Amino acid sequence: MGENDLVEPSSPASPVPSDHLGGLATVLDLVRGGAARTRPELSRLSGFGRTVITQRVGELTGCGLLEEDRLGPSSGGRAPRELRFRAEAGVVLAAELGATSIATAATDLTGRVLASREEPGDVALGPEVVLDRVEELFGELLDELDGGAPVWGIGVGLPGPVEFATGRPSAPPIMPGWDRYPVRDRLAARYRAPVWVDNEVNAMALGELRAGAARGQQDIIYIKIGTGIGAGLVSGGRLHRGSQGCAGDIGHAAVADDPVVVCRCGNTGCLEAFAGGAALARDGATAAKEGRSEFLASRLAERGTLTAADLSIAAQSGDRTSVELLTQAGRLVGSLLATLVSFYNPALVIVGGGVSGAGDLLLATLRETVYRRSLPLATRELRIARSTLGDEAGLVGAAFMVIDELFAPERLAHWIDTGSPAGRPALAELPR
Template structure:
């Protein structure tokens, strides 16, 4: 069985581990990265690898700077084993979540911990040149700050993860006919950022990155089957099955915002269709209906807001409902029931253990969440809801940012990709890593 594969392109020589060597190396690193195992004996017990193989892989990972020796661990009767630590500060990940009305960017270490971040209002409809140009400016500013804080001017960018508010073809990193993103269709987001930072880049729908953030660092830790639902300006869902993010064959799984929930044709969705869930229960819909209530004098609270600000937002509807405004209570309750009706079908079909509600509108007090819960439990199969929990996001508006970082990390440390770059000590400078095929999907 071969252990290495050597390829030459021009003046560059790449040594790639293959077969069981690559798998065992990724297994050992993954156990230490996750904190599952901290010593060589623990690695052996969890992996089933022999002592000699464990020692060889640990030595290799230590030599290339991914692991380091720590303090002595607890003894089980013999000599105390030396603990191992993952060198999370060996490099950094640039992560960004682009929403319809805001952008959040950050720099994380290799364990996904946020080292610096920034969020600001933005309009995704301004187009990719403007929006991505601003993202790059913020990346550079935060990267300079982290390098100054760590006194490491050469701290390398190991990867970039980006979440976009629309359908993304994951294999190419390009948006595909996104309803709220004029000018973005087919735009080479991955290629642009890869050229700028000379590192691997992964791009996905923002709701998928939110689901991944919750799975790896939030409410869903320890769960294998979850449904993450973002209720913001639009509505979308991220599906995790058996601990793995399910994107579907083209990457658009979970786009529930454009599922039909009404036969009414008065309201046209941003996608061009009528009857979409998003057009009746999303943040933009709440703002539209709240504005109408204010203009028609049905809501004194919202009428006062309109007079003072000239507009009504979904947040205003939420505040009005919490103040007892009857019309706003009805709007939020109706939205929750519409969302709950669709989720009830998904719960019976998919049978998740956990449904997480996130996004800006999810913070609209308890009314919306209560309406969602009541409808799901009433309309779903009893067996599907026997142990089902429906709860708010733990990471809130940071879920997408954190998830974008973990998307890049999980892809980088997949066995097939780790095997290609581990000999160089870093994936920086190898954007083509994204093209390395995987035998099985990662998170």
């Protein structure tokens, strides 16, 4: 697929004057976010006069983004008519690809999941096979929704570094055949909608920020401990991707000098090679074969393989070897996280991913290490909590990635006149 498939040119200049756009975006955001539901509330929170509010509301209802709702409570005079954001006007498709799973969802324009699908998958099969299946699952979701609202945008989270500006993976260690693959171009041509692609951990962080444990927070670190390890950074209430999009890739930070343990990226000493889910499973299997854990040996003989969850179950049953392995992993992750906490000074650290949900021992060790090794000022009001969205964090975040981008004033200006960004894939190419 070539870049000529995207035939819609991006407009060189905004079709809506910036001063006018500011008022529209402000009013829309206040209603969309639930801060204001009536015209008097909009006037009070925005600082705009009654005439300006009436004009902007009229334009937004005229293009189908807002609509009149029920009467609100009266403050002494005539009861004001409430306004409602038409979240059902469009559908957002979201996909989160893990190393061994595919999850997809269709959401409304507030990020509420309307339908979802999840199944095992192997990202190493390559982009053609995997994205073929993603498109099949998208088709099932749209069929379930009975083809009502148009697709406004698509968000995809991938388990590797992504150049956010182009939507292309960049030398992903566990994704053979994906390097520089035009994920955005393919899906944009297929659905005629704007597409954004990001690292799955960034999507998870955004999901928690918009709809999970980090709602209302400004400075957070989301750390995923799964097959691999990564971090998502939120600064000032916005996701921090860095200049190329790879900020937070802590899984390949060096934590040891051991030349024997080789990471999937080809280097030695990487954090995920010692503390990720695959590393825990590997070390548990070694312990089982060497006779250091009867529990793990029995589990391995029964199932033929081990996972990090097996180590957690073994640890809860009093297996000393599993306790040691989980404790060691918690200390390694905690030590690196302690450096980040002192350097970045977040108010909240959220721990997610498959390994984080396997039990309390690893999380407790991680907490103890961070509080012991970080600067006292950095941990004085720091909270370290488990993800509240769990497995849905990446999907919800991928949907909000699209929603945030579509309603950014720089892009809103290019589609608000028609009331829909559907059919405009080149919107994703516009700079913010």
